[in-house]
Amino acid sequence: MTMKPSPEHLLRIGMSFWNAKALLSAVEFGVFDALAETPADLRTLRAKLGLHERSARDFFDALVALKLLEREGGVYRNTPETDFFLVRSKPSYVGGLLEMANARLYESWGRLTEALKTGRRQSENKEEGDLFAALYADPERLRGFLSAMSGVSAGAANAIADKFPWKDYNSFVDVGAAQGMVPVTLARAHPHLVGVGFDLPQVQPIFDEFVAANGLAARISFRAGDFFADPLPQADVIIMGHILHDWDLDQKRLLLSKAYDALPPGGALIVYEALIDDERRENAFGLLMSLNMLIETAGGFDYTGADCQGWMRAAGFRETRVAHLVGPDSMVIGFK
Amino acid sequence: MTMKPSPEHLLRIGMSFWNAKALLSAVEFGVFDALAETPADLRTLRAKLGLHERSARDFFDALVALKLLEREGGVYRNTPETDFFLVRSKPSYVGGLLEMANARLYESWGRLTEALKTGRRQSENKEEGDLFAALYADPERLRGFLSAMSGVSAGAANAIADKFPWKDYNSFVDVGAAQGMVPVTLARAHPHLVGVGFDLPQVQPIFDEFVAANGLAARISFRAGDFFADPLPQADVIIMGHILHDWDLDQKRLLLSKAYDALPPGGALIVYEALIDDERRENAFGLLMSLNMLIETAGGFDYTGADCQGWMRAAGFRETRVAHLVGPDSMVIGFK
Numbered sequence: 001m002t003m004k005p006s007p008e009h010l011l012r013i014g015m016s017f018w019n020a021k022a023l024l025s026a027v028e029f030g031v032f033d034a035l036a037e038t039p040a041d042l043r044t045l046r047a048k049l050g051l052h053e054r055s056a057r058d059f060f061d062a063l064v065a066l067k068l069l070e071r072e073g074g075v076y077r078n079t080p081e082t083d084f085f086l087v088r089s090k091p092s093y094v095g096g097l098l099e100m101a102n103a104r105l106y107e108s109w110g111r112l113t114e115a116l117k118t119g120r121r122q123s124e125n126k127e128e129g130d131l132f133a134a135l136y137a138d139p140e141r142l143r144g145f146l147s148a149m150s151g152v153s154a155g156a157a158n159a160i161a162d163k164f165p166w167k168d169y170n171s172f173v174d175v176g177a178a179q180g181m182v183p184v185t186l187a188r189a190h191p192h193l194v195g196v197g198f199d200l201p202q203v204q205p206i207f208d209e210f211v212a213a214n215g216l217a218a219r220i221s222f223r224a225g226d227f228f229a230d231p232l233p234q235a236d237v238i239i240m241g242h243i244l245h246d247w248d249l250d251q252k253r254l255l256l257s258k259a260y261d262a263l264p265p266g267g268a269l270i271v272y273e274a275l276i277d278d279e280r281r282e283n284a285f286g287l288l289m290s291l292n293m294l295i296e297t298a299g300g301f302d303y304t305g306a307d308c309q310g311w312m313r314a315a316g317f318r319e320t321r322v323a324h325l326v327g328p329d330s331m332v333i334g335f336k
Numbered sequence: 337m338t339m340k341p342s343p344e345h346l347l348r349i350g351m352s353f354w355n356a357k358a359l360l361s362a363v364e365f366g367v368f369d370a371l372a373e374t375p376a377d378l379r380t381l382r383a384k385l386g387l388h389e390r391s392a393r394d395f396f397d398a399l400v401a402l403k404l405l406e407r408e409g410g411v412y413r414n415t416p417e418t419d420f421f422l423v424r425s426k427p428s429y430v431g432g433l434l435e436m437a438n439a440r441l442y443e444s445w446g447r448l449t450e451a452l453k454t455g456r457r458q459s460e461n462k463e464e465g466d467l468f469a470a471l472y473a474d475p476e477r478l479r480g481f482l483s484a485m486s487g488v489s490a491g492a493a494n495a496i497a498d499k500f501p502w503k504d505y506n507s508f509v510d511v512g513a514a515q516g517m518v519p520v521t522l523a524r525a526h527p528h529l530v531g532v533g534f535d536l537p538q539v540q541p542i543f544d545e546f547v548a549a550n551g552l553a554a555r556i557s558f559r560a561g562d563f564f565a566d567p568l569p570q571a572d573v574i575i576m577g578h579i580l581h582d583w584d585l586d587q588k589r590l591l592l593s594k595a596y597d598a599l600p601p602g603g604a605l606i607v608y609e610a611l612i613d614d615e616r617r618e619n620a621f622g623l624l625m626s627l628n629m630l631i632e633t634a635g636g637f638d639y640t641g642a643d644c645q646g647w648m649r650a651a652g653f654r655e656t657r658v659a660h661l662v663g664p665d666s667m668v669i670g671f672k
Contacts, residue, residue, distance in 0.1 A: 010422065014437060015624075016356045018621075020352045025452060052453055055630040056452065065623050082346065085341065094347070098347075101351060109354065109357045112361045113364050116361060116388060301390075
């Protein structure tokens, strides 16, 4: 028996930017926010969101076919997933990442070919020195970026709270803490912990607001600093989530070495990331995330658990191990 | 037991433009052509294609993780699928569609939100009257477009050859024949058939070349014409594939009525398309194709089998039925 090859797999991947953009535009229009207030028929929903008559029905029905909306008797409503994760007013909102994808990444990825030819980032003004300098200079964009990072970190934060032996430690620092999703999640899960969020000074008001809204200001504080220019705050456990991949190899090694210096003997470093599998043949998301670092940063790249364990041992950590967290994310733990 | 909702489905859809663009850039670089000549290691492949060192390995390994390449002992090679469908020199090449997606659609879809707000096409120069006028005015782009259409039609053409009772008919006309994939496939499968490809005069050299290369010039000929301005050529069976969806409702009805006029009593019209399911809740590709018509055309939209059967009956056809072809494509048959 010979299998007849089919082009469906290829065409599905190649055209999947249609699926992506339909969802990204739905987030932009506030489809899920509108339907969280009240389910609505075509006419009502279209008027509420300001869509033209021509393609509104195709758009909403495409979202139904993508399992992002439900429709019964002509009335559209959110799925349990979209209601939980894509309604802006809910603390479980993860749409910030999709907003960032819609506002910036979709277009920059249009220049992937040029990026691969030149090795140069394509995001924003290509002459600009630094993605983060640009982001942090604009309070509105910074808030959007930090909220996006919360969406990226929420699932991993729960898994880290669950899978690390926190009972053996009393304090932690989250380096590049953003809005504070990881500190808040850890402090909520483990009442004996005190934590610090370390990030650039512009982040403080957004961080403090998020921590206060979660009622954790007594155990979580903010420390302003630059993780390249300043020493890292000391704590039993240091966490770096989606930080190392932004930087080139020398910068990665420098950050690992600074973490080592800030830990007491017996302390631990947790690095988490959409780690590429050691064989580099399974985790497509991790490999594509590395291409996203090409698009977005001057020298960043993603890496395998084996890569990171090697760098940690070179930095002096006596023992290292890798544990899966959730979805594409895993953590690498180094013990000093 | 309560199921904890997970954002993975949402994030996978929302970020799938990464997967898409990786494949589109791979086609643009000629990755599959290079590896069809000879499998190669990272260094060789990178040099051959002119990729910068920074991200070449991540790029090729991402293609491995997406099951678009294989890698063994550091040597990359095509999968059976990519070798069959994405090597330009092979007659089974379907990459024309992906080339079109890469060169035009990816960017235009970046303006989906605006298209949905305004109901106006976003492709090319928005002030331009007509997508096809622009395409057909440039021989190089026309050749690319027609080759893309062959990729879209190849699977459906085989299924039409298989699933329609051709033994009861002697002649056919393919309206909007493009390169001639459907006529060639039908004539090859059914040696008693003679066929005509009907399209604008600019298409003739490309059509004739393809028919001659397939050794079918004795039974397939080209007829130049404009399917709005001119009557359709007469034949036992008239075929319109991926044609009706380009046009608005009045134009669709006009084309169906012209097909009716050109058929003898007992003749049949075959319309095939990525038909939307009648409930408009399953075939995401068909619904997104309709949004693609928003992006690409002045008034086009995709439709269900029930829609098309209704229009056919209104045009005079005495009997209609729908049959699935392959992948997202189905055909609607109307008998006069």
